[in-house]
Amino acid sequence: MNLELFVLGTGGMMPLPGRFLTSVLLRREGELFLFDSGEGTQVSLRKLNLKWKKISVIFISHTHADHVTGLPGILMLSSQVERQEPLYIIGPPKIKEYVEMNRKVLDMYINYEIIVKEVTKPGIVYKGDGFSVNAFPLRHTKPCMGYSLIEEERPGVFFPDKAIKSNVPMGPLWSELQNGKDVMLDNGNIVHTSDVIGLPRPGRKVSFVTDTQYFPEISDYVRDSDLLICEGMFKFDLEDSAKDKKHMTSSQAAKLTADAGGIKRMGLIHYSPRYTKYDLSGLLEEAKSIFPDTFLTRDGQQIDIPYGE
Numbered sequence: 001m002n003l004e005l006f007v008l009g010t011g012g013m014m015p016l017p018g019r020f021l022t023s024v025l026l027r028r029e030g031e032l033f034l035f036d037s038g039e040g041t042q043v044s045l046r047k048l049n050l051k052w053k054k055i056s057v058i059f060i061s062h063t064h065a066d067h068v069t070g071l072p073g074i075l076m077l078s079s080q081v082e083r084q085e086p087l088y089i090i091g092p093p094k095i096k097e098y099v100e101m102n103r104k105v106l107d108m109y110i111n112y113e114i115i116v117k118e119v120t121k122p123g124i125v126y127k128g129d130g131f132s133v134n135a136f137p138l139r140h141t142k143p144c145m146g147y148s149l150i151e152e153e154r155p156g157v158f159f160p161d162k163a164i165k166s167n168v169p170m171g172p173l174w175s176e177l178q179n180g181k182d183v184m185l186d187n188g189n190i191v192h193t194s195d196v197i198g199l200p201r202p203g204r205k206v207s208f209v210t211d212t213q214y215f216p217e218i219s220d221y222v223r224d225s226d227l228l229i230c231e232g233m234f235k236f237d238l239e240d241s242a243k244d245k246k247h248m249t250s251s252q253a254a255k256l257t258a259d260a261g262g263i264k265r266m267g268l269i270h271y272s273p274r275y276t277k278y279d280l281s282g283l284l285e286e287a288k289s290i291f292p293d294t295f296l297t298r299d300g301q302q303i304d305i306p307y308g309e
């Protein structure tokens with residue numbers, strides 16, 4: 001099952017030429033999930049040539065302009081396709097008011113159902129086929145949530161050689177074992193699924209954390225992520241200023257990633273507009289000295305998220 005992330009924008013505060021505002025699109029076997037939607041998100045979607053008008057869920061971290069001003073356009077243009085399924089929008093308090101006011105003032109034509117859900121507490125906020133999305137509160141200048149999409153475990157691998165060794169004839173009994181049922185052979189012997197099927201294999205986990213000041217509990221929520229997209233707005237020398245503005249340095253993002261354990265890759269995002277492309281390499285070096293598997297997300301980047309084994 002394919003799982004890919006498209007980086008639609010990497011900037012914080014204001015869009016720059018070549019650097020749109022922080023937003024990512026996750027595509028899981030064709031189903032689309034958008035995380036934040038700053039000004040210009042549509043342009044990034046178009047540039048990537050994505051068929052994006054049937055997004056299932058939009059997760060909003062918080063209602064600062066750099067994370068939500070792209071939303072009205074997305075809602076409006078989503079009406080250009082026929083859809084039966086509702087569009088869910090999940091975010092912290094005020095997101096409902098923001099969506100309703102926009103619909104009203106802009107006289108939006110919307111030909112599908114929009115279901116808005118406001119969240120403040122940690123827990124599952126959306127359940128899909130074979131996965132769920134967990135939200136957790138961050139610490140910013142207004143209510144803000146982080147999100148993890150977590151796939152369910154997959155059944156273990158079926159070993160035909162073990163079935164043959166246990167004298168299970170190929171055919172319907174194999175299917176029963178593969179479907180998790182123990183079987184009885186003609187000679188009365190019982191063959192258990194655990195004899196022929198390996199342990200369940202973990203699904204994948206992708207986490208999105210922006211905007212927040214550093215606090216150690218973030219690690220608990222993002223532990224074991226195959227991919228963590230995390231704000232690291234400033235260099236180490238601006239740690240005090242980051243704290244005042246309730247943002248993080250790239251070193252703090254790396255620290256929470258390293259402390260969490262089990263994270264395969266961490267992509268920095270939400271760069272301060274003060275940093276040029278060249279400056280960002282310094283941001284990366286500082287983070288890599290703490291968590292080596294850190295990379296700088298780039299606008300337009302496509303990232304495959306394969307299974308662990």
Ligand SMILES: [Zn+2]
Nearest residue numbers: 012013066211
């Ligand atoms: Zn921001």
Ligand SMILES: [Zn+2]
Nearest residue numbers: 062064140211
């Ligand atoms: Zn913010």
